[in-house]
Amino acid sequence: MADLILECARRDASARLPSSEQFLQVAARLAPANITPRPAGIIEAENLRGAIVNPSEEGVRVVPEGVLLGGIIGEAGAWWEIGSEPPDGTYVLVRYSPTRVELLTDVLASRPLWYAHDDERLVVSTSQRAIVALLGDFRLERSAVSWMLATGSLGPEVSWDARVRRLPPDSRLSLDRDAWRATIEVRPPRFEPVDRTESEHLALLREALSWCCGELDISTDRWLLPLSGGVDSRTILAFMVKAGRSPKCVTWTTRESLRNPLSDAFIARRLARKFRVEHDYELLDGGETTISAALQLFIEANEGCTDEFAGYVDGCAVWRDLFAAGTSGIIRGDEPLGAIRRAVSFDVARIQEGGLLLTDYPEDHVVRHLGLTEQEWPERLRPQPGEQVEQYLDRLEQTGWGPGLVAPLNALKGRYLEVVNPLSSRRIVDLVRTFPDALRGYGRAFSTIADKETWPIPHARYSSTPDVSDYLADQAIVADVVTELTSAAVERVLSEEAATTLLVALATPSHGRATVHDRVVAALKAIRVVLPSRMANRLTPPYTGPDDPVSAMEVAFRATLASRTVSLLLDDARVLEQVDA
Numbered sequence: 061m062a063d064l065i066l067e068c069a070r071r072d073a074s075a076r077l078p079s080s081e082q083f084l085q086v087a088a089r090l091a092p093a094n095i096t097p098r099p100a101g102i103i104e105a106e107n108l109r110g111a112i113v114n115p116s117e118e119g120v121r122v123v124p125e126g127v128l129l130g131g132i133i134g135e136a137g138a139w140w141e142i143g144s145e146p147p148d149g150t151y152v153l154v155r156y157s158p159t160r161v162e163l164l165t166d167v168l169a170s171r172p173l174w175y176a177h178d179d180e181r182l183v184v185s186t187s188q189r190a191i192v193a194l195l196g197d198f199r200l201e202r203s204a205v206s207w208m209l210a211t212g213s214l215g216p217e218v219s220w221d222a223r224v225r226r227l228p229p230d231s232r233l234s235l236d237r238d239a240w241r242a243t244i245e246v247r248p249p250r251f252e253p254v255d256r257t258e259s260e261h262l263a264l265l266r267e268a269l270s271w272c273c274g275e276l277d278i279s280t281d282r283w284l285l286p287l288s289g290g291v292d293s294r295t296i297l298a299f300m301v302k303a304g305r306s307p308k309c310v311t312w313t314t315r316e317s318l319r320n321p322l323s324d325a326f327i328a329r330r331l332a333r334k335f336r337v338e339h340d341y342e343l344l345d346g347g348e349t350t351i352s353a354a355l356q357l358f359i360e361a362n363e364g365c366t367d368e369f370a371g372y373v374d375g376c377a378v379w380r381d382l383f384a385a386g387t388s389g390i391i392r393g394d395e396p397l398g399a400i401r402r403a404v405s406f407d408v409a410r411i412q413e414g415g416l417l418l419t420d421y422p423e424d425h426v427v428r429h430l431g432l433t434e435q436e437w438p439e440r441l442r443p444q445p446g447e448q449v450e451q452y453l454d455r456l457e458q459t460g461w462g463p464g465l466v467a468p469l470n471a472l473k474g475r476y477l478e479v480v481n482p483l484s485s486r487r488i489v490d491l492v493r494t495f496p497d498a499l500r501g502y503g504r505a506f507s508t509i510a511d512k513e514t515w516p517i518p519h520a521r522y523s524s525t526p527d528v529s530d531y532l533a534d535q536a537i538v539a540d541v542v543t544e545l546t547s548a549a550v551e552r553v554l555s556e557e558a559a560t561t562l563l564v565a566l567a568t569p570s571h572g573r574a575t576v577h578d579r580v581v582a583a584l585k586a587i588r589v590v591l592p593s594r595m596a597n598r599l600t601p602p603y604t605g606p607d608d609p610v611s612a613m614e615v616a617f618r619a620t621l622a623s624r625t626v627s628l629l630l631d632d633a634r635v636l637e638q639v640d641a
Contacts, residue, residue: 062112062113062114062115062116062119062120062129062474062478063087063090063112063113063114063185063186063187063190063474063475064110064111064112064113064127064129064152064154064184064185064186065083065086065087065090065110065111065112065113065184065185065187065190065194066103066108066109066110066111066127066154066183066184066185067108067109067110067181067182067183067184067194068107068108068156068161068181068182068184068235068237069107069108069180069181070107070179070180070181070237070240071107071237073179073180073181074180075180075181077107077108077109078109078194078636080102080109080111082636083100083102083109083110083111084100084102084111085635085636086111086190086193086194086635086636087100087111087112087113087190088100089189089193089632089635090113090187090189090190090475091113091114091475092357092360092361092376092379092380092475092476093357093360094357094375094376094377094380095114095380095383095384095476097113097114098114098115098116100112100113100114100115101115101120101122103122103127105124105125105156106158107237108156108161110127110184112127112129113475114475114476116388116389116477116478117388118278118279118282118283118388118389118478119131119278119388119389119478119479119480120478121136121139123140125140125141125142125155125156125157126139126140126153126154126155126156127153127154127155128140128151128152128153128154129151129152129153129171129186129474129478130149130150130151130152130166130170130171130478130479130480131149131150131151131276131277131278131389131478131479131480131481132147132148132149132151132277133147133148133149133271133272133275133276133277133480133482133485133487134147134148134149134271134275134277135147136277139153139155140155141155142155142156142157142160142162143162146164146166148272148485148486148487149166149277149480149485150166150168150170150171150392150479150480150481150484150485151166151170151171152164152165152166152171152173152186153165154184158237159236159237159238160234160235160236160237161182161234161235161237162232162233162234162235163175163184163227163232163233164227164231164232164233165227165228165229165230165231166229166230166484166486167229167230167247167484167485167486167489167490168229168230168458168459168462168463168484168489169226169227169228169229169230169231169459169462169463169467170462170466170467170470170479170481170484171186171467171470171471171474171479172186172226172227172365172463172467172468172471173185173186173226173227174186174187174188174191174219174224174225174226174227175191175224175225175227175233176191176195176221176223176224176225177225177235177242178223179240182235182242183195186471186474187363187471188219188220188221188224188363188365188629189363189628189629189632190632191221191224192220192221192224192629192632192633193632193633193635193636194636195221195223195633196633196636197633198220198221198626198629198630198632198633199221199222199223200220200221200222200552200553200626201218201219201220201221201222201224202432202433203218203433203434203435203436204218204219204220204622205432205433205553205554205622206418206432206433206434206435207435208364208367208618208619208621208622209427209430209432209615209618209619209622210416210417210418210420210421210427210432210435211414211415211416212366212367212368212610212614212618213365213366213367213414213464213465213468214364214365214366214464214468215414215415215435215464216414216415216438216441216459216460216463216464217438218435220363220364220625220626220629221629226463227244228244228246228440228459228463229246229249229458229459229462229463230246230247230249230459231244231245231246231247232244232245246440248440249455249458249459249493250493251451251454251455251493252493252494253494253495253496253497254494256494258499261494261495261496261499261505262505262508262509264491265488265491265492265505265506265509266509268485268487268488268491269295269299269482269483269488269509270299270302270303271487272299272482272483272485272487272488273296273299273300273302273303273305273482274299274300274302274303274304274305276300276305276391276480276482278388278389278391278480279388280300280305280306280307280308282386282387282388282389283307283308283387283388283389283390283391283478283480284307284308284309284310284382284387284389284390284391285297285300285307285308285309285310285390285391285393286309286310286311286312286390286391286392286393287309287310287311287328287331287332287339288311288324288327288328288520288524289322289323289324289325289326289327289328289331289518289519289520290324290519290520291503291506291507291510291519292393292394292483292506293328293393294331294510294513294514294517295393295483295506295509295510295513296391296393296482296483297309297331297332297335297337298335298510298513298514299513300391301335301337306335306336306337306338307337307391308337308338308339308340309328309331309332309337309338309339309340310339310340310341310342310382311324311325311328311329311339311340311341311342311524312341312342312343312344312371312378312524312525313325313341313342313343313344313524313525314343314344314345314524314525314526315343315345317522317523317524318341320522322518322520322521322522323520323521323522323523323524324520324522324523324524325341325524326520327517327518327519327520328520330517331514331517334514334517342378342381342382343374344371344373344374344378344525344526345373345374345526348377349374349375349377350375350536351373351531351534351536351537352536352537352539352540353375354372354373354374354375354376355369355537355540356624357372357375357376358372358375358376358472359621359624359625359628360628361376361472361475362468362469362471362472363468363471363625363628364621364622364624364625364626364628365468365471366465366468366469367614367617367618367621368465368469369531370525370526370527370528370530370531371469371525372472373526373531376472376476379473379475379476379477380476382476382477383476383477387477388477388478389477389478389479389480390473390477390478390479390480391480391481391482392470392479392480392481392484393481393482393483394462394466394481394483394484402450402453402501402502403449403453404449405449406443406449406452407420409449409452409453409456410437410441410456410460412453412456413453413456413457413460413461414456414460414461414464414465415437415441415456415460417434417435417437418432418434418435419434426561426562426565426612426615427610427615429558429561430554430555430558430561430562431554431555431557431558432558440459441455441456441459441460448497450497450500450501451497454497454500458489462484492505507519528614532611532613532614532617537617538613540620541566541613541616541617541619541620542563542566544619544620544623544624545559545562545563545616545619545620546559546563547623549623549624549626549627550619550623552623552626552627553619553622553623553626554619554623559619562612562615562616562619563616565612565615565616566612566613566616568612
């Protein structure tokens with residue numbers, strides 16, 4: 061989806077709104093450096109102004125009372141009316157009247173919506189960078205550094221700027237423009253199993269899948285389905301074809317994966333042939349962009365929200381080429397059914413779903429000796445009275461892991477193309493929450509349905525994207541990390557002593573951690589989605605948390621991301637100085 065930038069000023073505020081030219085300047089800075097974006101659109105209303113960056117023909121809805129970016133499933137309805145129920149789909153939505161402004165996220169917050177609210181203005185955007193630019197200065201949130209180094213993400217709620225907040229999943233921020241008071245209403249997820257037979261549960265899920273894949277408000281001529289060898293994308297493919305819609309499919313891969321019969325790339329081609337749909341490959345290796353340049357573009361487009369660089373080592377050339385070819389968007393498949401691993405405790409569930417705290421690391425781990433600010437786990441994501449570990453784990457899967465780890469990558473893709481995810485529709489999410497734990501566990505319900513539709517094609521056992529160890533061992537990345545850790549800029553996120561400590565840890569010889577036991581456990585985890593839950597529980601050891609969570613190189617890479625992101629945000633804060641008021 062495109063990016064939204066918007067500011068609403070209090071009627072009696074002393075400061076005036078930024079001009080259209082200033083909004084266009086911010087919009088130009090957000091567009092990826094490797095494309096020529098479509099002209100930005102300007103939004104105008106009473107004491108309100110904004111811009112839409114790189115808008116496409118599909119996935120962007122603009123009316124005088126609001127803006128909706130993303131994909132709708134079924135009828136859109138009067139989505140712009142204040143107080144009305146939002147439509148089903150994956151999107152961000154902002155609507156406004158002379159007396160009220162409302163910000164809404166979809167049921168899983170499939171893309172971040174950030175905001176800053178003070179006594180004079182409400183600044184809203186799908187981009188942290190845009191908000192910092194409009195605020196005109198940058199104030200580092202120290203815990204953001206801790207989250208990045210501990211988890212490789214910003215966690216479920218934190219932003220880089222201390223004044224900027226992220227709207228939670230399935231929530232509505234309502235601003236009373238007369239009283240200038242903002243309130244947030246969050247619909248809490250409720251996992252309440254309904255007494256049905258397993259066949260009845262599965263029949264309802266099949267019905268919901270048919271509706272969601274058949275009622276996507278898109279043109280399959282201009283949208284692509286990224287096809288892997290896993291459960292999610294094959295489920296979408298099967299049910300779209302059943303609905304009479306044959307999507308074009310693409311798989312990003314390395315050349316090596318093309319030769320592996322158990323890789324995503326190899327299995328995806330078999331699936332495409334079975335359903336008789338167009339299929340192509342996009343190569344992630346061998347591009348013309350250096351890995352150092354690719355890393356910088358990744359930081360700019362991802363805004364330092366995650367360290368998941370593996371799929372973007374080509375310098376986002378895949379997304380550049382799809383944009384240049386006139387592709388409107390992609391159909392994602394992150395299913396919300398439940399975690400594919402079981403946890404032995406509430407703390408382990410938190411760790412598994414992206415909530416690794418500094419205090420979860422061993423005392424002698426380097427990350428414990430960098431003087432980082434302690435993180436705080438949000439109250440809304442803590443165990444509730446009467447909640448079982450299985451339910452807690454799946455709640456975090458939907459409302460912690462998704463917004464913290466999946467949504468930022470959707471935002472990165474959204475700089476180029478629109479994104480929609482039929483498996484994250486409210487209808488499916490609400491239905492999944494009525495399933496018993498055994499049917500949610502290990503993705504059993506989805507895999508049972510997908511296997512029946514795609515038999516005898518197996519699930520892929522190997523990813524087709526580069527492994528983390530591949531790019532972290534690249535000499536250019538090592539040089540970038542060392543250069544950053546010895547620069548003056550790094551002192552904004554780490555003390556000189558901490559940077560030295562990390563450099564010393566990097567220079568200490570280390571040994572590979574993989575053992576036969578690790579490989580056996582990994583193999584069992586790879587196949588358990590097709591096992592009955594009872595057998596999976598017995599054969600696969602439950603997840604107890606990482607013994608040695610990340611290497612010193614991974615921590616150093618994350619520190620590099622943090623340092624360069626802060627430098628970028630400081631530059632963003634000065635962008636409007638270049639435009640005459």
